[in-house]
Amino acid sequence: MRFAGKVAIVTGGASGIGRALVQRLHAEGGSVMIADLDEAQGSGLAAELGERAAFCRIDVTDGDALAALAQETADRFGGIDLLFNNAGMGCYGLTPDLSLDDWRRVIAVNLDAVFLGCRAVIPHMVARGGGAIVNTASASGLAADYGFTAYNAAKAGVINYTRCLAIDHARDNIRANAICPGPVDTPLFTPGVEAMPGLRDEWERCVPAQRFARPEEIAAVAAFLASDDASGVTGAAIPVDGGLTAHTGQPDLRARMAAHSE
Ligand SMILES: NC(=O)c1ccc[n+]([C@@H]2O[C@H](COP(=O)([O-])OP(=O)(O)OC[C@H]3O[C@@H](n4cnc5c(N)ncnc54)[C@H](O)[C@@H]3O)[C@@H](O)[C@H]2O)c1
Known part of the structure; x- marks a missing residue:
């Protein structure tokens, strides 16, 4: 019950990693505001959890809406202790092919929203005497x-912005850390991968653990970072990637030698 008496906001809490995180925080005694564009999934999850859970439909690129969400959360649950900036979207596109609008949308949802969420919530944390922020970056922010x-x-911006938060607000007793998932089985990722024959196998072979992570595995690390168990950790970017970013990308000689000896 690490989160008994704590109040959390989880953006992108209706699906995937955010959903697993909402369930984990709630199961450990926390009160959780689920903030997401997806009304059906988000309000369904809040209703399923019952007491100590609420849903707010929000676009995380809207700073005014995030400020209103922070106030609504504080009014409803008595304050804010934890913020998980987790909503995000992917986008494929080589530089010559990417429109400025697409570039700006990806930066807005994945990076601007993290700043806007923190700007809205930090004053509430200061009023409470401290707090913890966990930003969902990515292995794709490390390489x-x-x-x-x-x-x-x-995602690289999220990681360095998290370091800025950590040093600027350490004296406010606010910790800020980033998690860097590798491939995770979620609605954002898996359907696109599985639409291309053979891609899932190829992708899993890129991961030293030889598999995609489950959302619960990412949520467990985010929950640890938000908890008092991590009271000495701030400004960290923790890979949760089955070894993906530990690898230089050079060939796997062990697999090659095993194939030759067959
Ligand atoms: N799945 C992966 O392999 C993977 C890997 C590394 C990082 N991530 C990151 O993890 C985070 C969660 O992704 P997921 O895989 O759980 O995806 P998901 O699609 O299952 O969940 C993302 C949620 O964010 C919400 N959302 C998207 N844009 C929003 C907006 N503008 N305003 C409010 N809500 C919005 C969606 O409605 C959805 O409920 C993202 O930041 C993503 O970049 C995912």
């Missing part, structure tokens, strides 16, 4: 993927 220019740039 580059072929063709995911805007997404990679946004």
Whole structure:
């Protein structure tokens, strides 16, 4: 019950990683505001959880709406202790092919929204005497993927912005950390991968663990970072990627030698 008496906002809480996180925080005693564009899934989850859960339909690129959400959460649950900036979207496009509108939308949803969420919530945390922020970055913010220019740039921005938050607000007793998932089985990711024959197998072979993560595995690390168990951790960007970013990308000689000896 690490979150008994704590109040959390989870953006993108209706689906995938955010949904698993909402369930985890609630199961450990927290009160959770689910903030998402998807009204059906978000309000359904809040109704399923019952007491200590609420849903607010919001576009995280709207700073005024985020400020209103923070106030509504504080009014309803008595304050805000934890913020999970988790909503995000992917986008494939090489530089010559990407419109400025597409670039700006990806930066707005993945990076601007993290700033806007923090700007709305930090004053509430200061009033409470402290808090914890966990931003969902990505393994794709630590290194580059072929063709995911805007997404990679946004997620790298999230990681360094998280470090800025950590140092600026350490004296306010606010910790800020980022999680960097590798591939995770969620509605954002899996259907697109599985639409291309053979791609899932190829992608899983890129991960040293040889599999995609489950949303609950990412939520567990985010919950740890938000909890008092991580009271000494701030400004970190933690890969939760089955070893993906530990790998230089060079060939797997062990697999090659095993194939030769057959
Ligand atoms: N799935 C992966 O492989 C993976 C890997 C690394 C990082 N991530 C990151 O994890 C986070 C969660 O992704 P997921 O895989 O759980 O995806 P998901 O699609 O299952 O969930 C994302 C949620 O965010 C909401 N959302 C999207 N845009 C929004 C907006 N403008 N305003 C409010 N809500 C919005 C969606 O409605 C959805 O409920 C994202 O930031 C994503 O970039 C995912």
